[in-house]
Amino acid sequence: MLLLADSGSTKTDWRLVDKSGEEVIALKSKGLNPYFLGAEAIKKELAKKLLGNISDVDQVIFYGAGCGHPEKAAEVAAVLDAMFPGEIPAEVNGDILGAARSLFQNEPGIACILGTGANSCAYDGKKIAGTVPSLGYILGDYGSGTVLCRDLIRELLQGNLGEQLKSDFLEKHNLDQRMILDKIYNQPLPNRFLASFTPFLLDHASCPEIQHIILYNFRKFFEYYILPFRKRGLATPISFTGSIAYHFSPFLRQVSNEFGETIQAIEQHPMNGLVNYHSHTFARI
DSSP states (O other), X not given: OEEEEEEOSSEEEEEEEOTTSOEEXXXXXXXXXXXXXXXXXXXXXXXXXXXXXXXXXXXXXXXXTXXXXXXXHHHHHHHHXXXXXXXXXXXXXXXXXXXXXXXXXXXXXXXXXXXXXXXXXXXXXXXXXEEOOOOHXXXXXXXSHHHHHHHHHHHHHTTOSOHHHHHHHHHHHTOOHHHHHHXXXXXSXXXXXXXXXXXXXXXXXXXXXXXXXXXXXXXXXXXXXXHHHHHTTOOOOEEEESHHHHHTHHHHHHHHHHTTOOEEEEXXXXXXXXXXXXXXXXXXX
16 A cells, blocks of 8 residues: 655654555644654654554655755655565655645646645646755745744734734743744744744734734735746746645635736645545556
């Protein structure tokens, strides 16, 4: 059987699929980004969430945030081969290739991720044909859950969003400024901490100040992640996957219209598309 994984920085979706393309089991684990978790931490998470529930694995195909670099992909592949020794070595790819295959299957397009992180690529129907640098939430990731919430918290703590919003936020999450700064600067996985405030952002999306944060970020996303492909003459359609793209889709489509673009599809999760993409190939093995 084929074990498929789509891993962001927050969570990983797992699907065990048989040769007919039927889903046998679906599981979730924490995000397994190798830039934030070492091999031992990944092993512990897999042992905790998967080993007692998964068996008869012939191959693992893993798409993950942080796995676009060959060295990081090799680190994750080594762990997967040790945990699930199948007939075929594990295949590990970056999450953006997974998004492209899920959204476009074997057709060309510009695939975009807006979840905890952000990314895009030009896809020729088989492979990634072009990218812009994905620099993470400190240097990039415009429009991602982490950066949206980073901007939200910055504006709240600087007193730019009004006392009522600030009070609502601190009371809802039982936090104060000292605790927030400690979580961001002294504790592990600050990106997950920041992105965890996305529901608050969504709940208050009708506030003009919050809308400004959302629209500003989505405009920056189009400027950074879409326009470079258009300037190269690429005219293929655009599609998105990820929780931020899905839940904030009205704002995303508004910005898309501002740039003269039409979004072909917005999918919350890439897994269904990946199961469809790989089940045809796996059935022939």
